[in-house]
Amino acid sequence: MKHLQTVDGSDSWLTTKAQSLFEWVIKTARLDKAVNLSRANSLWPMPFGTACCAIEFMATAASRFDLARFGMERQAFSPRQSDVLICAGRLPFKLAPVIRRIYDQMPQPKWVISMGACASTGGIFDNYAMVQGIDTVVPVDVYVPGCPPRPEGLLYGILMLHKKIKGEDLFDSSLRDEQLLNDKGLRLPPEQIDEISEPFGNSVHQFRSA
Amino acid sequence: MNPSANALQATFGNAIGRVIDARGETIVYVSPAKVRDVLVWLKGTAGQDYNYLVDVTAVEYRDRERPLEVVWNLRSLASRQDLRIKVELDPRGELAVPSVVDLWAGANWLEREVYDMFGVTFTGHPDLRRILMWETYAEGYPLRKDFPLRGRFSRSEQVRQALNVNPEGHYSMEELAIADAYDELPRDMRDRLARGERDKIPNSE
Numbered sequence: 001m002k003h004l005q006t007v008d009g010s011d012s013w014l015t016t017k018a019q020s021l022f023e024w025v026i027k028t029a030r031l032d033k034a035v036n037l038s039r040a041n042s043l044w045p046m047p048f049g050t051a052c053c054a055i056e057f058m059a060t061a062a063s064r065f066d067l068a069r070f071g072m073e074r075q076a077f078s079p080r081q082s083d084v085l086i087c088a089g090r091l092p093f094k095l096a097p098v099i100r101r102i103y104d105q106m107p108q109p110k111w112v113i114s115m116g117a118c119a120s121t122g123g124i125f126d127n128y129a130m131v132q133g134i135d136t137v138v139p140v141d142v143y144v145p146g147c148p149p150r151p152e153g154l155l156y157g158i159l160m161l162h163k164k165i166k167g168e169d170l171f172d173s174s175l176r177d178e179q180l181l182n183d184k185g186l187r188l189p190p191e192q193i194d195e196i197s198e199p200f201g202n203s204v205h206q207f208r209s210a
Numbered sequence: 211m212n213p214s215a216n217a218l219q220a221t222f223g224n225a226i227g228r229v230i231d232a233r234g235e236t237i238v239y240v241s242p243a244k245v246r247d248v249l250v251w252l253k254g255t256a257g258q259d260y261n262y263l264v265d266v267t268a269v270e271y272r273d274r275e276r277p278l279e280v281v282w283n284l285r286s287l288a289s290r291q292d293l294r295i296k297v298e299l300d301p302r303g304e305l306a307v308p309s310v311v312d313l314w315a316g317a318n319w320l321e322r323e324v325y326d327m328f329g330v331t332f333t334g335h336p337d338l339r340r341i342l343m344w345e346t347y348a349e350g351y352p353l354r355k356d357f358p359l360r361g362r363f364s365r366s367e368q369v370r371q372a373l374n375v376n377p378e379g380h381y382s383m384e385e386l387a388i389a390d391a392y393d394e395l396p397r398d399m400r401d402r403l404a405r406g407e408r409d410k411i412p413n414s415e
Contacts, residue, residue: 093372094344100373128352128361128368129343136369185374190366197365 032170046082051089090118132197
């Protein structure tokens with residue numbers, strides 16, 4: 001903390017405060033709390049931007065909303081150095097194996113945020129080309145609604161993920177199990193995928209052909 | 211009315227069907243057998259010079275009795291004229307029209323898109339395969355009227371097929387190194403690769 005020293009070389013008031021706070025955390029915190037606190041506040045996002053949500057994600061990362069305030073200083077852009085996969089935008093079936101491979105390449109611990117209506121449910125794209133919710137392909141921790149969500153919405157989702165991480169049991173190793181595809185090549189049972197892909201809301205009226 | 215329409219009627223006679231002038235746009239219907247001759251003539255004849263192929267597309271109408279149309283939008287940059295050529299095909303018969311890739315290189319991907327979405331075959335195309343959907347896509351041609359909006363398979367089957375495709379198998383040799391996915395490629399694509407129509411596959415048999 002040399003840079004916080006005053007001109008005459010003595011520790012500044014701020015340095016003293018920071019040191020005592022640091023010592024207090026070390027002395028009083030439980031190990032799992034300290035680890036979870038570190039994990040939650042140093043998430044490296046892997047942005048998987050496919051559509052307009054990615055524009056909103058960029059706004060969230062830029063100076064006005066500034067993801068870096070929440071420890072997300074570094075955008076990973078490589079699954080191997082990232083903690084949280086943010087799927088920002090609709091996922092076509094053609095990209096499903098790609099996001100699956102990216103998810104599999106991420107090291108544990110890892111989390112997934114599904115950003116926006118299309119990533120979470122297929123949104124307005126209830127058609128032949130679109131995955132109806134990325135949870136049929138990868139496990140999702142936080143769903144952020146919106147079309148697209150405002151940056152505040154995404155930040156709220158990230159804070160919810162922080163809360164989730166802070167509540168995790170450090171010694172429960174099952175949380176860190178890799179959730180690979182089963183022998184049928186699916187993540188969920190087929191009937192469950194059919195059920196969560198069912199049309200709802202306005203899209204039940206969309207039977208225009210055949 | 212675009213003066214090329216009258217010139218076409220004078221040159222090709224009864225190969226030219228209806229000529230429609232709607233909102234300042236000229237549409238010329240041509241018989242499928244003669245459409246390539248017409249397009250060659252429009253590009254190569256002095257005074258016509260339709261040197262820019264704006265788009266190739268197709269139309270299927272909701273009225274199932276109406277024929278499926280393949281559309282070429284042409285523009286002459288020299289005389290600043292637009293001309294739309296249409297061919298009518300019976301959707302119950304064979305959907306095939308001649309390719310114009312050798313005339314306008316830009317037709318390559320446009321014709322692939324029409325093939326992908328409507329199933330129209332462009333005879334003479336150098337590399338006719340799907341462009342938007344992946345090559346192993348098995349549900350049919352999405353923009354045809356008999357294609358259900360949500361596809362033919364159940365959602366779980368669509369997810370299963372999508373997840374069990376090797377991502378490298380979606381792309382051509384030029385686009386990615388697909389040597390790893392060679393065994394999963396469709397047979398006709400393997401044959402094309404084996405015939406050496408594209409770059410060599412490393413370590414291929």
